[in-house]
Amino acid sequence: MLTTIYACLFYGATAIFLAGMVLRITRFARTPAPLKIPTMPAPTTKSGVAYRLLREVTVFESLFRANKWIWAFGWIFHVALAVVLIRHLRYFVQPVPSLLALMQPLGVLAGFAMVAGLAGLWGRRLIVPRIRYITGPSDHLMLALLVAIGCSGLLMKFVAHTDIVAVKTFFLGLMRFDIQPLPSDPILLVHLGLVATLMIVFPFSKLVHAAGVFFSPSRNQVDDSRERRHLAPWAAKLEADRAR
Amino acid sequence: MDAIVPGSDADRLDPLEIPTLCPGAMAASQPWGASPDHQKALGFPGELVDDWQNVAIAKMGELLEKNRALRVYLDSCVKCGACTDKCHYFLGTGDPKNMPVARQDLLRKVYRRYFTFTGKYFPGLVGAEELTKEVIDDWYSYFHQCSQCRRCSVFCPYGIDTAEISMAGREILDAIGKGQKYCNEIIGKVHTIGNNLGLNKNALRSTLEGLEEDIEDDIGVPVKLPLDVKGADILLVTPSADFFAEPHVDGLIGYAKVFHAAGASWTISSYASEAANFGMFIGSYEQMRLISLRIREAALDLGVKRIVFGECGHAWRVAYSFLNTLAGPFDFLDQRYPIPQHICEYTWDLIQKGALEFDKSKNDHIRLTYHDSCNVARATRMGDQPGGQFEIPRAILKTVCNHYFDMAQDTIRDQTFCCGGGGGLLTDELMDIRKKGASPRMKALKTVAEDHGVTHMAAICAICKTQFAKVMPDWGFERDSILSVHQLVSNAIILQKPKQENDDDR
Ligand code: HEM
Ligand code: HEM
Ligand code: SF4
Ligand code: SF4
Numbered sequence: 001m002l003t004t005i006y007a008c009l010f011y012g013a014t015a016i017f018l019a020g021m022v023l024r025i026t027r028f029a030r031t032p033a034p035l036k037i038p039t040m041p042a043p044t045t046k047s048g049v050a051y052r053l054l055r056e057v058t059v060f061e062s063l064f065r066a067n068k069w070i071w072a073f074g075w076i077f078h079v080a081l082a083v084v085l086i087r088h089l090r091y092f093v094q095p096v097p098s099l100l101a102l103m104q105p106l107g108v109l110a111g112f113a114m115v116a117g118l119a120g121l122w123g124r125r126l127i128v129p130r131i132r133y134i135t136g137p138s139d140h141l142m143l144a145l146l147v148a149i150g151c152s153g154l155l156m157k158f159v160a161h162t163d164i165v166a167v168k169t170f171f172l173g174l175m176r177f178d179i180q181p182l183p184s185d186p187i188l189l190v191h192l193g194l195v196a197t198l199m200i201v202f203p204f205s206k207l208v209h210a211a212g213v214f215f216s217p218s219r220n221q222v223d224d225s226r227e228r229r230h231l232a233p234w235a236a237k238l239e240a241d242r243a244r
Numbered sequence: 245m246d247a248i249v250p251g252s253d254a255d256r257l258d259p260l261e262i263p264t265l266c267p268g269a270m271a272a273s274q275p276w277g278a279s280p281d282h283q284k285a286l287g288f289p290g291e292l293v294d295d296w297q298n299v300a301i302a303k304m305g306e307l308l309e310k311n312r313a314l315r316v317y318l319d320s321c322v323k324c325g326a327c328t329d330k331c332h333y334f335l336g337t338g339d340p341k342n343m344p345v346a347r348q349d350l351l352r353k354v355y356r357r358y359f360t361f362t363g364k365y366f367p368g369l370v371g372a373e374e375l376t377k378e379v380i381d382d383w384y385s386y387f388h389q390c391s392q393c394r395r396c397s398v399f400c401p402y403g404i405d406t407a408e409i410s411m412a413g414r415e416i417l418d419a420i421g422k423g424q425k426y427c428n429e430i431i432g433k434v435h436t437i438g439n440n441l442g443l444n445k446n447a448l449r450s451t452l453e454g455l456e457e458d459i460e461d462d463i464g465v466p467v468k469l470p471l472d473v474k475g476a477d478i479l480l481v482t483p484s485a486d487f488f489a490e491p492h493v494d495g496l497i498g499y500a501k502v503f504h505a506a507g508a509s510w511t512i513s514s515y516a517s518e519a520a521n522f523g524m525f526i527g528s529y530e531q532m533r534l535i536s537l538r539i540r541e542a543a544l545d546l547g548v549k550r551i552v553f554g555e556c557g558h559a560w561r562v563a564y565s566f567l568n569t570l571a572g573p574f575d576f577l578d579q580r581y582p583i584p585q586h587i588c589e590y591t592w593d594l595i596q597k598g599a600l601e602f603d604k605s606k607n608d609h610i611r612l613t614y615h616d617s618c619n620v621a622r623a624t625r626m627g628d629q630p631g632g633q634f635e636i637p638r639a640i641l642k643t644v645c646n647h648y649f650d651m652a653q654d655t656i657r658d659q660t661f662c663c664g665g666g667g668g669l670l671t672d673e674l675m676d677i678r679k680k681g682a683s684p685r686m687k688a689l690k691t692v693a694e695d696h697g698v699t700h701m702a703a704i705c706a707i708c709k710t711q712f713a714k715v716m717p718d719w720g721f722e723r724d725s726i727l728s729v730h731q732l733v734s735n736a737i738i739l740q741k742p743k744q745e746n747d748d749d750r
Contacts, residue, residue: 024319027315028312028315028316028319031308031309031310031311031312031315032310032311032312033311033312033313034310034311034529034569035529035565035566035569036565036566036569037313037405037408037565037623039394039397039398039403039405039622039623039658040621040622040623040624040625040630040633040658041625041630041631041633041634041658042625042630043630044628044630056401056402056403060401062326062398062399062400062401062403063324063326063399063401065398065399066326066327066330066399066400066401067325067326067399070324070325070326074324074401121324124325125325128325129264129265130262130265130325130328130329130340130343131323131325131328133265133340133343133346134323134325134328134340134343134345134346134349135323136323136369136370136371137368137369137370137371138362138369138370138371139323141369204360204361204362205362205370206319206320206321206322206323208319208320209320209321209322209402212316212319212320212402213320213401213402215312215316216313216316216317216320216402216403216404217312217313217316217403218313218394218397218403218404218405219402219403223625223630225564225565225566225568225569226564226568226582226583226584228568229568229569229572229573230568230569231569232310234310235529235533235569238530238533242537244544
């Protein structure tokens with residue numbers, strides 16, 4: 001029974017996550033950017049832009065210039081999240097590549113770092129009046145959700161262990177549409193329930209920032225407006241009335 | 245106690261000082277509304293339409309389809325707070341709605357309510373709100389407290405540019421009949437007369453002739469300011485402020501002297517006698533395009549080979565970043581030169597070639613700093629290297645002036661502060677917000693004045709110059725401490741007394 005519910009939950013959550021993100025991203029991609037608006041100074045080549053985006057995504061360059069505290073907490077949170085997620089791949093691949101096996105100890109650290117980073121960000125939301133002013137209920141809920149996922153994971157790791165092998169069998173089974181029993185430890189169920197929630201809300205929340213950063217015209221445009229004429233399709237139609 | 249003691253660290257002004265929040269402090273600051281005539285001249289409804297709510301939402305939907313920036317920016321903000329202390333209007337007023345993210349939220353809350361799933365079904369959770377009269381009122385106040393300077397966009401991890409949001413906001417306001425007098429009246433003048441000031445061809449001609457006489461009286465060299473000369477090589481497009489007011493006009497004289505020294509064949513056009521393009525301020529692609537097309541027309545009619553822009557901040561943005569899009573392609577111009585070119589690029593080229601001679605000591609009474617105009621700094625380039633927009637004007641100034649000092653690093657270049665009067669705010673009824681918005685720049689200036697005895701500040705933007713002439717006296721500077729870059733060039737340049745002119749400047 002539990003197993004069936006969670007199997008359905010994860011199929012549903014995956015479908016919503018994927019469909020939602022594809023919809024979002026195609027919307028972003030289809031909407032034209034009528035004018036050249038890179039924040040200058042901007043790279044003058046495509047590879048320069050790729051490098052600019054790479055810096056934004058990996059070291060949060062602009063954020064670093066803006067505010068060292070937000071940068072520190074935010075960067076720690078995201079890097080730790082990335083490590084945790086990569087580490088989680090072991091539930092989905094068989095056999096586990098040796099590199100993935102090697103980074104397992106690092107992963108434990110990452111679990112704590114992730115929660116610590118989130119706590120720092122949350123603290124600022126509560127303490128700094130400017131940030132409290134712009135914080136809404138959904139911003140707190142998002143942090144609560146991630147903290148709860150992190151804490152439940154850490155609990156499993158250090159306090160109430162679960163049968164990892166069975167968890168893996170369940171997820172490998174899901175991927176082959178061959179449903180296997182899921183252990184019924186309450187913390188695992190909480191962890192997985194929250195993860196499914198995260199996947200469902202992802203495309204409909206501010207979490208689309210993960211995709212948005214790549215579509216932001218102020219960051220992804222090349223500074224070449226004098227050399228190359230940039231014209232949106234709807235703007236090209238206006239030119240029909242042009243005498244010369 | 246309030247006096248500033250030079251050299252004492254405790255009393256040093258900090259341009260980046262974060263104020264305490266004063267909610268609602270600037271809610272009442274609104275520009276005058278456009279009259280029905282000014283509205284209709286631009287194709288906007290004369291007054292608030294009956295079903296304004298539907299019209300506004302429909303307009304927002306249209307913009308979301310047409311402008312990727314708007315959609316991505318409205319969706320992607322994570323409320324991280326990095327931008328909250330970056331806007332000069334927030335620093336100057338403490339009004340939280342002048343924090344860039346909060347300014348965006350004024351539009352975002354309505355976007356969420358009408359265009360997103362979460363906003364429709366869980367409005368309280370994500371701060372979605374109905375479009376009400378109060379919201380429109382807030383839009384009118386706070387989208388006219390954004391000078392579209394893009395400082396926030398530099399620091400946002402996703403480059404979210406609040407300028408795009410306030411432009412969209414103003415476009416929606418225009419669409420429901422709530423336009424702003426200052427911008428819309430001026431745009432009307434450009435359409436009918438050719439420039440923001442409403443100077444007609446005859447007035448322009450006599451102004452230019454008067455300037456020619458002044459220059460000749462002054463230095464004994466017949467420097468010309470040609471108007472509507474067919475077959476000239478260069479069309480100069482400059483803000484109309486250059487035609488009459490100090491210190492702008494001294495900049496124009498500077499361009500003329502540089503052209504003269506280079507032996508260039510150039511002309512001003514009475515049809516496109518305006519570099520400024522207020523279509524950008526109201527966010528209207530269509531208006532911006534119509535104004536830009538005048539420049540194309542003038543270039544074709546006069547048969548010029550090159551287009552050079554005078555000193556104007558947002559004009560250089562429209563020219564550098566948008567002109568090719570709005571009025572290109574310019575395949576009829578000489579492709580060996582940048583199209584269009586900035587007057588600073590033009591002058592710097594000549595300096596590098598050794599084609600200009602200067603007597604720097606003519607500027608020795610001046611201890612100078614330079615204000616990077618926001619639109620030039622963060623929305624354009626000069627030269628062929630990124631950052632040329634910072635280096636080239638400074639290089640020119642250091643060539644013509646012995647005493648040059650930069651203001652604090654975190655207030656210049658791409659972190660520069662707006663003068664406080666940009667984005668269509670340069671109108672008297674907004675003087676309060678203008679003065680408050682100027683305070684970060686003024687504090688940085690005050691500091692460099694104390695440290696290095698700086699007496700003057702140069703800028704390459706007509707709006708900056710006008711604004712600073714108004715606010716600098718409040719900070720203990722003379723009205724005329726704000727200078728055009730080409731005014732300093734004009735002071736120092738050595739022109740040969742009547743003789744054969746040099747060759748081409750190529
Ligand atoms: C391309 C990938 C991503 C990039 C470049 C990115 C970047 C950023 C940046 C720069 C911030 C602002 C600083 C901060 O508050 O931490 C941020 C905030 C945030 N990110 Fe990401 N992110 C990415 C992916 C993700 C993913 C996959 C998640 C979630 C599972 C996530 C969750 C969050 C949350 C919750 C915040 C807000 C933190 C707060 O409330 O203060 N991000 N992200
Ligand atoms: C379907 C997806 C997921 C499954 C099956 C899963 C399962 C697990 C399991 C079984 C553990 C315990 C590890 C152990 O005892 O050694 C764990 C730990 C953890 N999980 Fe997840 N999890 C999933 C998704 C996520 C997500 C999306 C996040 C973060 C947003 C996350 C964050 C954590 C953390 C921080 C820990 C503790 C540190 C660690 O062991 O890496 N999990 N997870
Ligand atoms: S664009 Fe400039 S004026 Fe507008 S919100 Fe950003 S920093 Fe403030
Ligand atoms: S810096 Fe960007 S993402 Fe952060 S609150 Fe400001 S607009 Fe939003």
